[in-house]
Amino acid sequence: MKVAFLGTGLMGLPMAQRLLAANIELIAYNRTPEKLAPLQADGAEIATHPRHAIRAADCIILMLTNVAAIYSVLLSDTSWRTLSGRTVIQMGTITPTESQEIRDAVVAAGGEYIEAPVLGSIPEAETGNLIVMVGAQETQFHRHFRLLQYFGPEPRLIGSVGSAAALKLALNQLIASLTTSFALSLAFIQRQDINPEVFMEILRESALYAPTFDKKLSRMLDGNFANPNFPTKHLLKDTDLFISEAKSADLDVSSIKGVRQILQAAMKMSFANDDYSSVFYAIKAWEEGRWE
Template identity: 30%
Template sequence: MRIAFIGLGVMGRPMAGHLIAAGHRLFLKTRRGVPEDLVAAGGTACATVAEATAAADLVITMLPDTPDVETVLFGADGVAAAVEGRTVVDMSSISPLATQDFARRIAAAGGDYLDAPVSGGEVGAKAATLTIMVGGSETAFAHVKPVLEAMGKNVTRVGAVGHGQIAKVANQIIVALTIEAVAEALVFASKAGADPALVRQAITGGLATSRILELHAPRMIEGKFDPGFRIALHQKDLELALSNARALGMALPNTASTQQLFNLCTALGGAAWDHSGLVRAIEAMAGHRIADRTAP
């Protein structure tokens, strides 16, 4: 398939590489310049988003936030300028309400639209093991599912347009609150005098086990927070959860408190830390760091 891929950052770059390896022809555009390895592998660098769109049958966007997606879709020389007869798949994590508006505007321009946010982070993007949550028509989903399966191992149509983003917001609530719970538990264990690595080993496999305990607890214990998935991006996702909850007239109390802990991490200079760095907020309040077992 001829695919325009817009956004080649930490996630988009390996995802585009998997599509090229699967035999698709890619037309590439990103703000910082198309990586040379993707061009060497067979990708085509394009000067504008509209140029990439016009050359393709399918358009994939993988961008940081809602305003970025809107600019790429509807800005000067954007996707909408050449989208007629094409399908747009937005794999960014953005507002569900904005997604539904974008889909209506793309439909008015003659295109089809799916939202397909992902979970799995940089590790999943590199390994092509992403979980992909899709919103849109069954017909459009069937058309693009083989493409999505080149980037992920769990590809699920959740429902109508916007429902993929709803699933992603729900996912991010669970991930954030689980990181917070693991951070509290490890700081408690360490300050109480136990070896946190052995505590982790003891509870892994029991009811408390999770992917967070498996993958992120070692980062917390070692104090190494190279991203990964940056705290600033998880803050964005939790803000989507909280703002949509307000619109729905409901409360998300633990999501709100976890967002405050991310805010504390940012105040400590950690906006670019991996989201497992949330443990630093718990450590700051405990006056104790796991990594050195001494007060900071």
């Protein structure tokens, strides 16, 4: 089997490298060709156009930024015509409706489509310990199970196409909400001259604790948001997707709208490409009037 990997950014690159390490024949494409250099050095074939990668492969893995990028790379006139007889595995974060629409386009072109968004960041991508959630028919899931295991040890079938995309949005909403809530509490105890370590000792002993708090603590205290595992701009994009879908489901989105405002503030403070823990500085800047 030959795999085409379309999208080799922060997450896509280590995921594609996992396949190369397993001696899977790989052809890669990225809209920014410079990002392909590490894969080329590791032995991947490089495509200059997505249709070349699609035509050469049996299976196409998508790890692209958003649905617009998917349509541009996968479903343009020249690429769409090459999908017949091929399997598309969409692993980025998009809405259930978007995923279903892409499935319909792929099937109309004679191809097969499954969604398999992942939870985790660069360290988990590098070690193959992502949580892989699959939206597909059961037969499709079992047929591609071994391939998906290169990314996570226990891929899980959630339901039909759209179900895994929805679950991924629900989890990313928690990423945004938990991080901003923790950042607010941390900023508050600092203003009260309470030692952050005392705060953390008590928090770790409680049912309120989440491991992500310790993962982000040093970044927040040190103000070091460089070299992100997940940049602020991507979390804002996913938050917008969640808000849109939750409103369509007649849910009250007031709380996540507040989180979105803080993410937007971090963006205005030039943290778009930095780690999303930068929301800590956005929260602290409120009193100073820097993002009203």
